Amino acid sequence: DTEVTQTPKHLVMGMTNKKSLKCEQHMGHRAMYWYKQKAKKPPELMFVYSYEKLSINESVPSRFSPECPNSSLLNLHLHALQPEDSALYLCASSQDGGWGRTDTQYFGPGTRLTVL
Amino acid sequence: GIQVEQSPPDLILQEGANSTLRCNFSDSVNNLQWFHQNPWGQLINLFYIPSGTKQNGRLSATTVATERYSLLYISSSQTTDSGVYFCAVERETSGSRLTFGEGTQLTVNP
Numbered sequence: 170d171t172e173v174t175q176t177p178k179h180l181v182m183g184m185t186n187k188k189s190l191k192c193e194q195h196m197g198h199r200a201m202y203w204y205k206q207k208a209k210k211p212p213e214l215m216f217v218y219s220y221e222k223l224s225i226n227e228s229v230p231s232r233f234s235p236e237c238p239n240s241s242l243l244n245l246h247l248h249a250l251q252p253e254d255s256a257l258y259l260c261a262s263s264q265d266g267g268w269g270r271t272d273t274q275y276f277g278p279g280t281r282l283t284v285l
Numbered sequence: 286g287i288q289v290e291q292s293p294p295d296l297i298l299q300e301g302a303n304s305t306l307r308c309n310f311s312d313s314v315n316n317l318q319w320f321h322q323n324p325w326g327q328l329i330n331l332f333y334i335p336s337g338t339k340q341n342g343r344l345s346a347t348t349v350a351t352e353r354y355s356l357l358y359i360s361s362s363q364t365t366d367s368g369v370y371f372c373a374v375e376r377e378t379s380g381s382r383l384t385f386g387e388g389t390q391l392t393v394n395p
Contacts, residue, residue, distance in 0.1 A: 200381065211371055211385035212328070225381060257326050271316055271381045274373075276328035 172196075173277035175260050181283045184250060190280045192243040192260030200271060201243040203235060204259040206279070212259055218243060219265055250284045257281050287312045287376045289386035297392045298362050306357040306389045308372030316375035317348050318383065319357050323368045331357070331370075362393045 173194045182188050192201065200219050204212035217225035218237040226235075232254075234246040243260055257279045264272040288311035298304055308317070319331040332339050332346040334355065339346055343362075348355040359366055369388040375381070 206326075211373075211388055213385075214382055217381050219381065227382075259326075259328065261328075265381075271375055271383060273330055273333040274318065274383065275330060276320075279326045281326070 173260055173262055173275050175258075175277035175280050177280055178278065179281045179283075181285065182247070182250065183285050184252075186250075187246070187248045189247065190245040190258055190260075190282075192245075192262075192277055193241055194262040194275070195241055196262060196275070197240075197264075198262035198275075199240060199265045200263045201237065202261040202263075202274065203243070203245055204261065206257040206259055208256075216245075247282075250282075252284050255282055255284045287314070287374060287384050289372060289374055289384055291370075291372055291386035291389050293389060294387065295390045295392075297394065300362060300364060300393055300395050302362050302393075303358070303360045304362060304391070306359070306370055306372075306391075308355040308357070308374075308386055310353050310355075310372075310374045312353075313377050314350065314353075314374040315377045316383070317350075317355050318373045319346055319355070320371045320373065321366075321368050322371065322388075328371070359391075362391075364393050364395055367391055367393045 203215040206212045216235045221237045236244040259279045260277040261274045263274045290309045334348045336350045343360045345358045371388045373383040373385045
């Protein structure tokens with residue numbers, strides 16, 4: 170099973186709302202990632218978790234708060250977002266290749282977020 | 286940071302045609318992956334190919350790490366091949382960071 174699942178598929182929220190995105194994988198991968206993708210642009214890395222610890226934060230604003238409750242789950246908590254945060258949010262997972270190397274990344278279908 | 290350039294940016298083919306997509310990168314890498322993003326946004330990993338040649342059905346890829354480029358070949362294209370093809374690389378010193386190119390938008394017409 171090479172599936173990464175994400176919920177919800179679509180999310181519309183106001184700037185004062187708090188919401189969470191969820192990602193799950195059951196491939197035994199120990200590295201999980203959040204990416205943000207704007208229309209007609211490539212994915213941009215936001216966060217990397219390795220063995221349930223945050224290893225990379227690409228200077229993401231604090232209104233995005235990641236959480237890795239266990240090795241299969243990854244959450245992204247959203248609070249006080251801006252309209253420019255509207256994008257496709259992609260989760261991915263991979264075997265940890267060791268020495269900071271990533272193995273093949275498997276992506277979820279994404280959550281399409283609209284901030285009003 | 287590392288620069289990743291993909292060409293061509295757009296490609297329109299008739300069904301059955303063959304094509305070659307190119308990815309150039311500016312620094313040594315220990316990881317290179319090709320992805321296909323379908324019109325619904327799903328990213329599918331096609332190849333993990335830091336060097337050498339691999340084939341999977343109608344698709345094949347070659348990476349020449351010493352010359353810092355990779356090629357993706359699509360033969361006998363089908364309408365379902367339409368979408369955006371991304372090359373992504375991980376620099377030797379970047380630690381688990383994949384940097385994506387801008388992609389090639391492929392349209393295959395029936």
